[in-house]
Structure formats: structure tokens, C-alpha cells
Amino acid sequence: MPPRKKQKTEHTDTLNPVATLAPPRRTTRAMTKTALVPTPQSVRQPVASRARKSCVTGAAGKFRKGHLDTLPEIAVEIQLEIYSYLDLRDLHQLSRTCKRFREFFLGQKTVTKERLWEQARANTDDFPERPPFLSEPAFVHLLISPYCHRCGCTNVHQVIWAWFTRHCARCLREVTFNYNEADDYIQRRSRCKTGIFSYTTHGPFRLLAVVNPSDNISCRESSKSNRIHREHLEPLAVEWRKACPRNTPWFALRDIAQRIEQERRGEIEEREAYAAPCKAWFDEQERKRRAALDAARVTRFHEILRRLKEGGWEKEIAFMGPKRLDEMAASTVVRQAAKLTPKVWQDVYARLEGHLNDIRKERLTVERQGLLKSRFEMLEQAIREHYVRLPRSASMEYRPRALDFIFVSECRSLLEAENERTITRGDFSAILPAVTARWEAEMKEKLSTIMKGALPGPVADDVDMFSLAVAVFGCRCIGHTAYYGYRPGVEEPSPPRFPTVLRHDCLRKRAVYDREPPEDTFYSRLFMKRSMEYDVQPFEVRDLYRTPDVVAQACNILQTLGMDPLRTTLNDVKDCGARLKCLSCPEPWGIYAFTVETAINHACVHTYYFGKHDKWAPLDEEELALAYRLEAETHDVDLTSKVARRNIEWSCSLCLDFDERWPRMQEHYKTEHPDQDAEACLQNGTIFRHPYKSRKEQLKPPVQIRAKVQ
Numbered sequence: 069m070p071p072r073k074k075q076k077t078e079h080t081d082t083l084n085p086v087a088t089l090a091p092p093r094r095t096t097r098a099m100t101k102t103a104l105v106p107t108p109q110s111v112r113q114p115v116a117s118r119a120r121k122s123c124v125t126g127a128a129g130k131f132r133k134g135h136l137d138t139l140p141e142i143a144v145e146i147q148l149e150i151y152s153y154l155d156l157r158d159l160h161q162l163s164r165t166c167k168r169f170r171e172f173f174l175g176q177k178t179v180t181k182e183r184l185w186e187q188a189r190a191n192t193d194d195f196p197e198r199p200p201f202l203s204e205p206a207f208v209h210l211l212i213s214p215y216c217h218r219c220g221c222t223n224v225h226q227v228i229w230a231w232f233t234r235h236c237a238r239c240l241r242e243v244t245f246n247y248n249e250a251d252d253y254i255q256r257r258s259r260c261k262t263g264i265f266s267y268t269t270h271g272p273f274r275l276l277a278v279v280n281p282s283d284n285i286s287c288r289e290s291s292k293s294n295r296i297h298r299e300h301l302e303p304l305a306v307e308w309r310k311a312c313p314r315n316t317p318w319f320a321l322r323d324i325a326q327r328i329e330q331e332r333r334g335e336i337e338e339r340e341a342y343a344a345p346c347k348a349w350f351d352e353q354e355r356k357r358r359a360a361l362d363a364a365r366v367t368r369f370h371e372i373l374r375r376l377k378e379g380g381w382e383k384e385i386a387f388m389g390p391k392r393l394d395e396m397a398a399s400t401v402v403r404q405a406a407k408l409t410p411k412v413w414q415d416v417y418a419r420l421e422g423h424l425n426d427i428r429k430e431r432l433t434v435e436r437q438g439l440l441k442s443r444f445e446m447l448e449q450a451i452r453e454h455y456v457r458l459p460r461s462a463s464m465e466y467r468p469r470a471l472d473f474i475f476v477s478e479c480r481s482l483l484e485a486e487n488e489r490t491i492t493r494g495d496f497s498a499i500l501p502a503v504t505a506r507w508e509a510e511m512k513e514k515l516s517t518i519m520k521g522a523l524p525g526p527v528a529d530d531v532d533m534f535s536l537a538v539a540v541f542g543c544r545c546i547g548h549t550a551y552y553g554y555r556p557g558v559e560e561p562s563p564p565r566f567p568t569v570l571r572h573d574c575l576r577k578r579a580v581y582d583r584e585p586p587e588d589t590f591y592s593r594l595f596m597k598r599s600m601e602y603d604v605q606p607f608e609v610r611d612l613y614r615t616p617d618v619v620a621q622a623c624n625i626l627q628t629l630g631m632d633p634l635r636t637t638l639n640d641v642k643d644c645g646a647r648l649k650c651l652s653c654p655e656p657w658g659i660y661a662f663t664v665e666t667a668i669n670h671a672c673v674h675t676y677y678f679g680k681h682d683k684w685a686p687l688d689e690e691e692l693a694l695a696y697r698l699e700a701e702t703h704d705v706d707l708t709s710k711v712a713r714r715n716i717e718w719s720c721s722l723c724l725d726f727d728e729r730w731p732r733m734q735e736h737y738k739t740e741h742p743d744q745d746a747e748a749c750l751q752n753g754t755i756f757r758h759p760y761k762s763r764k765e766q767l768k769p770p771v772q773i774r775a776k777v778q
Contacts, residue, residue, distance in 0.1 A: 140169075151188075157192070157208075159173065159185065160213075163205070185204040189204060199232065201339075211227075214234070217234050218243060229346060230279050231279070243297060244279070246290060246291065246293070247272065247294040253305065257308075258308050264304070277339055278296055280292060365403055365404070365405050369402055369403075372408065376424070381424050384431055387431040396423070402416065446492070447470040447483070448470040451469070452467075454501070455467040462756055462758075463567070465759050466759070467571075468507050468570070469576075469604070471604060473507070478502075483591075511609075515541070515566060518609060519615070519619075522620075523538070525634055528635065531634075534566040537622065538623050539565060539566065539619075540563035541618065542619075571760040575607060575608060576607060577604065577605065621668060621682065625648065625664060625668060625671065628685065647663060647686070647692055649687055650670060650684060651683035652682065652683045660772050661687060661694075661771050661772075661773050687773075699768070716757055718733045718755050718757060718758065719755070719757070
């Protein structure tokens with residue numbers, strides 16, 4: 069489509085200077101075509117103007133342009149009276165409305181136009197003083213319009229006050245030189261072999277307005293420091309060329325350069341004097357602008373949250389929390405300052421809907437996890453209530469844990485029930501008697517199978533297999549606390565027996581590579597993750613692979629004493645009072661007196677770290693008497709010794725689940741049981757050693773009956 073033709077204007081009224089300010093009437097294509105068609109009377113008739121459309125048309129309420137198109141048709145005197153009440157901002161905005169107003173306010177300079185801008189300046193209170201080298205429209209445009217003065221691109225919010233101009237990043241690189249480039253440019257334009265900067269006292273800083281000035285030599289090639297405008301450099305190059313004739317001696321160049329520097333120094337100082345207050349005013353306006361934008365963004369964000377809550381996303385918004393809400397507020401679609409119109413809201417909602425759906429899935433998953441964890445805690449409490457009765461004893465601690473029942477059908481049906489179903493602790497307590505009895509029978513059967521395979525022969529029917537002195541289980545933690553230079557007098561964890569093996573630590577802790585859920589479901593992954601967090605697994609008997617070796621060591625020790633391993637119980641061994649010495653230990657260690665239990669422990673430790681210690685001999689009468697005397701002197705003070713209490717976990721039989729070290733146990737009795745004395749409760753058994761939380765089992769170490777060989 070060709071461009072519209074401009075209407076030819078008639079001769080202007082030269083007699084009325086005010087009439088020349090009236091802008092021409094609006095031209096349309098229809099008016100132009102009609103004006104070119106001759107009438108029968110060969111006289112041009114005025115074309116009837118079309119009826120103005122309403123400012124609001126249709127149901128959508130769409131606004132039309134041209135609200136001020138009739139203003140130029142009013143008498144000029146009335147227009148001038150109207151414009152006299154405007155300030156600089158209003159006059160600047162009005163001049164940008166259309167070409168007619170731009171021509172009227174920014175066109176050819178006249179006395180009337182200057183008065184309009186002077187009156188607008190008088191109506192404006194907060195603008196800084198205008199520099200004399202800028203006109204009022206140019207100064208207002210510099211302060212208000214965020215456009216590049218070279219290419220016209222928008223969002224240029226930084227003013228270069230040394231030049232009183234705005235430039236985008238690309239134009240700034242194109243219209244400026246650095247220090248060395250400017251010096252080379254002047255040198256090429258002049259007849260001198262060197263530029264003017266070499267002859268001045270302060271380089272270019274008193275000759276030109278320099279942005280980011282720096283005296284550092286390394287910054288002369290920088291793209292950010294010492295930027296000099298091309299338009300300012302050209303007059304300086306011309307002046308330097310005129311001041312330096314062809315045959316000017318080199319010693320006269322410095323005087324010429326300093327004279328030019330003195331002449332230009334006043335102009336530079338004048339710019340700096342006006343730049344400081346203008347920059348302060350502009351920074352304050354920029355701060356207010358940013359504050360207004362931030363306030364608009366906050367208002368818009370709160371409006372978006374309100375509409376999302378009304379749309380059914382209230383739980384998701386509450387689930388996101390402050391940090392994720394801040395991230396959403398910083399997103400591109402949300403952080404805008406524009407008004408939230410219905411059309412804009414549709415676009416915002418369309419972009420946020422996918423993110424909100426992901427948040428909803430995450431919320432439902434977390435809620436499901438929280439519900440399953442709360443039910444898991446109910447199951448743990450129900451198990452404790454089923455086994456523990458006051459006063460509590462050590463045998464009550466050999467109970468299963470909730471992880472042992474997560475894949476049992478009765479417990480899983482309650483744990484994995486729908487969210488709407490209410491599950492209480494009583495529901496678990498109702499099924500626990502049958503479930504725990506079945507679990508105990510199953511574990512006892514598995515342990516019996518392992519022990520039968522380790523014993524040297526069948527056990528008589530009238531003998532309980534787990535009561536035998538050799539009925540010990542070998543796990544992977546046996547001997548792990550041994551260290552180089554071990555001596556027999558050090559107490560070590562003994563191999564577990566039944567039922568302590570049910571709560572043995574290493575049987576509930578597996579290596580990371582060995583932790584595989586039995587099924588790949590949300591339920592299985594959740595409890596697998598929980599067990600890895602707490603480093604606890606369901607009870608597993610496959611880690612008792614050292615049991616045959618440990619039982620063989622125990623059988624060898626009993627055969628040394630002349631006892632039958634398949635009929636001798638642990639109580640028989642304790643009652644006989646037999647003591648042994650290890651013939652495999654090196655002579656520098658000395659000779660120690662071992663009970664059967666400590667001998668089994670000693671043999672197991674050395675089997676895996678110091679070689680087999682399978683040679684034993686009973687003590688003679690003299691050595692046995694000495695061993696009894698030494699044991700009476702050392703073992704009787706075991707519980708009352710501060711050293712013995714240091715690494716022991718103690719349990720209070722008056723509470724359901726209070727287990728702590730000795731200092732906190734004393735504080736517990738002072739606050740919870742003030743009528744009881746902690747020392748007395750330790751002696752009478754009210755405070756007992758926890759059966760599996762203590763670092764060492766309750767074994768009395770062997771005594772040394774022969775000194776070390778030096």
C-alpha cells in the first residue's frame with residue numbers, strides 16, 4: 069500500500085503571528101481523493117468529516133485512539149491558555165502524542181514556543197536547573213525519556229552525565245574511543261607526529277569529558293575506562309591542527325597544548341557543576357521509579373496469588389513456602405509490573421498451570437509420605453506397648469521393630485490404607501499378638517537351622533539347644549574393635565546368643581550396595597529410604613555366616629575341659645568355675661586366666677586378626693587360686709567404677725523408653741524420680757545395663773596371673 073499523500077497547505081497568515089502556531093488539520097485519504105475531483109462549478113467543496121467513533125465500542129470495551137485529535141482545531145489563544153497550566157512532564161508527553169503536537173511544540177523555534185516551555189518550567193518544582201548548553205525540550209527529554217539518543221532503542225535508564233546523553237551498550241562502543249584510540253585519531257588529523265595528550269599536564273581529563281577516567285596506564289586500552297565521545301573529539305582535533313602549523317617546533321607544542329587545556333578547562337568544569345545536581349536528582353527519581361515498579365510487582369503478585377487461591381490452588385500455595393514463592397515471584401511471567409487485565413491473567417495462568425500441577429503432585433506425595441510415617445510411628449509405639457511392662461527388664465528389649473512388619477500383610481494393609489481412612493494405634497494393637505507370635509516362631513526356626521548346621525552333632529530332646537554353652541552366633545562385627553598390639557586383658561564384644569541376637573546391631577545394618585527393596589513401589593521405596601536414613605534394616609540372619617567357626621572354637625574349649633559340647637549348658641560352665649589359659653598367645657604377653665565365655669571371645673578375636681588361638685589348657689590349683697583372688701579384687705568394683713560407667717548405656721526400669729549415659733541418668737532421677745537414689749538403684753538393678761546399646765557386652769575381662777616378660 070503506498071504511503072498517504074500529504075495535503076497541500078495554503079499560504080500562511082503572515083499578518084497574524086499566533087495563527088502560524090496553529091497546526092494543520094488532520095488529513096485523511098478520503099479527504100485527499102475528494103479534493104482532487106473537480107465539482108461542476110469548478111469550486112472545491114469541503115468534505116464532510118466522518119462521524120467520530122465512540123471511544124468504547126463492543127462488549128469488550130476496546131478503547132480507540134484520537135482522544136485529543138480535536139484539540140488543535142480549537143482557537144490558538146485557547147490552546148495557549150490550556151498549555152500554560154502544564155508542567156514540563158505534561159508538555160513533554162503531549163509533544164510525543166502525535167506528529168502534529170510534535171511539530172507544534174518541538175518545531176521551528178519561536179518566541180511563543182519559548183514562553184510555553186518557560187511557563188512549564190515555572191509550573192515544575194522538582195526539576196534540577198537546566199544547563200545553558202541544552203534547550204528546555206532537550207533537557208526534559210534527557211531526564212524523562214528512556215531512549216538511546218543515537219538509535220532510539222528503549223529501556224536505557226542510565227544517563228552519561230559527562231556528556232548529558234543516553235546511549236545503549238552497542239552505541240556506546242560505536243561512538244566512543246578509548247585513551248589510545250583518541251590519541252591516534254588526533255595525531256592522524258593533525259600535522260604533528262604525536263597527539264595533544266602527550267603535551268598536556270593532565271592528559272585528556274582537562275580537555276574533554278571523559279567517562280570512567282583512570283590514570284592507570286594499563287587502562288588506556290580498556291573498553292570500559294577512559295571513554296571519549298567522537299563528537300567531542302572532532303572539534304579538538306580541528307583546533308589542534310589549526311594551532312600547530314606545519315613547521316611548529318616541538319618545544320612550542322607543549323605551550324600550545326597547555327593553552328588549549330586552559331581554554332577548555334572552564335567548559336569541563338561547567339559541565340561537572342551541572343552534572344552533580346542533575347545526577348543526584350536523577351538517582352532519586354530512579355530510586356522512586358524502581359520502588360514504584362517493585363510495589364506494582366508486589367501488588368500484581370498478591371493479586372495472582374489471590375486468584376490462584378480462588379481457583380483451587382490454595383493448598384499448593386501454602387505448600388510452596390516462602391522460598392519457592394519468592395522464586396515464583398521472580399519468574400518472567402509473574403514479576404512484571406503491568407496491570408493484571410483479564411487477557412494478561414489468562415496468559416499468566418496458562419504458563420503457571422504446568423508448574424502448579426507439578427507442585428500438586430509433589431504435595432500429594434509429601435502428604436502421603438507424612439501419613440505413612442505417622443502410621444509407622446503408631447506401629448512402633450504399639451509394639452513397645454505390647455512387649456514392655458513396668459518395671460522394665462532387659463528381656464523386654466529383645467523385641468521386633470516396626471521395620472520387621474512393613475511387608476506383613478496385616479500391618480501393610482493398615483499402613484497402606486487410603487488417606488481418607490482413619491488408622492489409630494489401637495488398630496495395630498489388635499493384630500500384634502498374632503503377628504509377633506508368628507514372627508518370633510519364624511526367627512527362632514531360622515536361628516535353629518543355623519545352629520543345627522554349626523553344631524558337631526544332634527542335640528538331645530531334653531536339652532534346649534540355645535542354652536548350650538557353645539550356642540553362640542558368629543556375625544561380621546566379631547573382633548572389629550581389635551587393634552594392633554591387642555592384649556588379652558581388654559574387654560571385647562562377645563559373640564551374641566539367643567535372644568540377644570534378635571537385637572544385635574550388625575544384623576540390622578547392611579552395606580549400601582546390599583540394600584535392595586523387595587519390590588519397586590512407592591511404599592517400598594519410602595521405607596527403604598527411611599531405613600537408610602537411620603541405618604537400620606529388618607532383621608536378617610544371612611549375616612551370621614561366621615557361626616560354624618565360632619561354634620567350632622567353643623567346642624574346642626569345652627573339649628579341653630573334658631565337657632560334652634552337646635550337653636553342657638552355659639549355667640553348667642558357670643557353676644563349675646573352670647579357668648583356662650591360652651597356649652597360643654606369645655610369651656611376652658604374659659598368662660591370663662579365662663572363663664569359658666572370655667575364652668570363646670578371645671579365640672574369636674584372634675582367629676580373624678592374629679591367627680588361630682586353638683591351644684588351651686586348664687589352670688593348675690595354684691594358678692586357679694591366684695585367678696580367683698585377682699578376680700575378686702578387680703571384678704567386684706565393676707559397676708561402681710567411674711571408668712566402667714563411661715561408655716555404658718543405662719536403662720531405667722521405671723520408664724518405658726529412657727536409655728542414657730550415666731550423667732544424664734543421674735539428672736533423670738533427680739527430676740523424674742526424686743524419691744529414688746541413682747546409686748542405690750544401680751546396685752539393686754532398677755538401673756540396668758542396656759542389652760544392645762552398650763558398646764561392650766557385660767563380660768568380665770580375664771585377669772593376668774603371670775607378668776609380662778620384659
